[in-house]
Amino acid sequence: MGSQEVSSTVDWQGKHVTVAGLGVSGIPAARALHERGALVTVVNDGDDERARAQAAELEALGITVRLGDGATLPPSTELVVTAPGWQPDKPLFLAAAEAGVPVWGDVELAWRLRGDNGRKAAPWLAVTGTNGKTTTVRMLASILQAAGLRTAAVGNIGVSLLDAVLGETEYDVLAVELSSYQLHWAPSLRAHSAAVLNLAPDHLDWHGSMAAYAADKGRVYEGNTVACVYNAADPATEDLVREADVEEGCRAIGFTLGAPGPSQLGVVDGILVDRAFVANRQKQAQELAEVTDVNPPAPHNIANALAAAALARAFGVEPAAVRDGLRAFRPDAHRIEHVADIDEVRYVDDSKATNTHATEASLAAYDSIVWIAGGLAKGATFDELVTGAAKRLRGVVLIGADRALIREALTRHAPEVPVVDLDRTDTGAMSEAVARAAELARPGDTVLLAPACASMDMFTNYNKRGEAFADAVRARADESA
Structure with missing residues (x-):
């Protein structure tokens, strides 16, 4: 279904495409397909006011x-282009598979259309993973910009x-x-x-299994020409490199928070160093930046920086641009974001930590924590x-x-840690959570919002949850000023 091939050069004129x-x-x-002469039908499950307005424009x-009917494959469909979130077992895709109709996502369509405007197609440096993708991609873009690249x-x-x-815009x-x-x-x-x-x-509800999830992540390595970058601390990522079918000469490049071996980037005495893209990687190491150039210098964020640096170096970026790009980078809101210090207690918003893997990295960044957690x-x-x-x-x-x-896990594995269980899910609960956390905290501690859960039980999204935390913290700061 998702793997069926269609010629890279497509004559879209009169082609029946379902979006x-x-x-x-x-x-x-x-819009892009219609402009190229395709006969486009858009199908959508929802039929609300917003969808009707969007439909009217198209x-x-x-x-x-077709609103309110995303299950039926329109007659004469020759290609389906899907939004990424639609699950593979939806009736529309099952019908497409039965009819021998290929299914592409927006990324596949963009890949096929690159260079379609007559300009040279820009190469892609791609990043995936369970956590850290957005930060790493933005770090990478900052490094590439520091190198003078569009x-x-x-x-x-x-x-x-x-x-x-x-x-x-014509990108490099x-x-x-x-x-x-x-x-x-x-x-x-x-x-x-x-x-x-x-x-x-x-x-896993979308992919069906961990093996299927990992296999889809591993697709990012297929056909790589220069470097497959993996996490030396996560053997599953290296396994995906081994399984990938890459271009001859493409190299496996690891990153590690420890001292790097040959063909790796890592950390030595507070310095980010490269033993992959140097003339003699057995004996040489190239200094790229200092750990303090990474903002914030939490362990998982240093790992993100090393991955970004590896991709930039694979593209030929000089060491100075890695340093300058990391220094210029500013993290997005709600990602290990320092909000305030009150009475010698640091308050940090990591509302973006919506699963246990992200929260594990967040908790590892601090020595003594009052942890605010929970949600869906x-x-x-x-x-x-x-x-x-x-x-x-x-606490x-x-x-x-x-x-x-979470409370049950704490009872089993950390019974001595004091726990405040707020029996409320209204949005005002965050102010009380911050107040109770402040009572538990001692000078030198970090009050950390890293929920390990989704936010939709109480908030529209993780951004709103993080804003509620930050507002509550700033209100306390104003009171103590």
């Missing part, structure tokens, strides 16, 4: 839109790849964030170089997370619908 889903990827796909162009951070980061490859190289969903529907993608940052159970567990278990963090916990404040799952 599955309105939204960030569906609307640009429908219909004004001559594009057919680039952009695109893909799952929120900037449409279609807009990037078909827009007015693109820093591309790819989700497992996007990779599933991208059979012919061939990156210049790519990185898998880490692998942990996530989105999405089927996660917390025993391993709590076991690893128990010695760092001063825990639990919020959200599935907080009992």
Whole structure:
């Protein structure tokens, strides 16, 4: 279904294409295909006011839109282009498979259309993984910009790849964030170089199994020409490199928080060093930057920086640009974001830590923590997370619908840690959570919002959850001033 090939050069004139889903990827796909002469039908499950407004805009162009019916394959369909979030077992895709109709995602379409505007197609440096993708891609873009290259951070980061490859700007190289969903529907993608940052159970309801999830992540390495970058601390990522079918001469490049071996980047005495892209990697190491150039210098963020540096070096970027790009980088909101210091206690917002793998990295960044956690567990278990963090916990404040799952793990593995269980899921609970965390904290501690859960039980998204935390912290800072 997702792996069927269609010729790279497509004559779109009169081709019947079904676009599955309105939204960030569906609307640009429908427009681009219509402009190339395809006969486009957009199907969408929803039929709300927003969808009707979007449909009206497309219909004004001559594009057919079917709202409230995303299950039926329109007659004469020769290709389906899907939004990445649509699950592979949806009836639409099953019908497509039965009819021998290929299914592409927005990434596949962008890959096929790159260079379609008559300009040279920019190579892609691709990043995937369970956590850290957005930060790494933005670090990479910052490094590439510091090297004087025309680039952009695109893909799952929120900037449409279609807009990037078909827009007015002519790029030298693109820093591309790819989700497992996007990779599933991208059979012919061939990156210049790519990185898998880490692998942990996530989105298993979509993929069906951990093996299928990992296999989709591993697609990012297929056909790489220069470097497959893997995490030396996560053997599953190196396994994916071994399984990939790459171009002759493509190298496996590891990154590690320890001293690097040959063909690796790592850390020595507070310095990020390169033993991969040097003349004699058996005996030489190239200094790239200092750990203090990474913002923030938490262990998992240093790993992100090393992965970004590896991809940049694979593209030929000089060491000074790696340093300058890392210094210029500023993390997005709600990712290990320092909010304030109050009474010698640091308050940190990592609302983006919506699963246990991300939260594990967040907790590892601090020595003594009052942890605010909870929300929608999405089927996660917390025993391993709590076991690893128990010695760092001063106390825990639990919020959200599935907080009992974390409380039970704490009872089993950290029974001596004081726990405040807030039996409320209203948005005002965050102010109380911050207040109770402040009561537990001592000078030198970090109050850390790293929920290990999704936010939708209490908030619209993790951004709103992080904003509520930051607002509550700043209100306390004002009171203590």
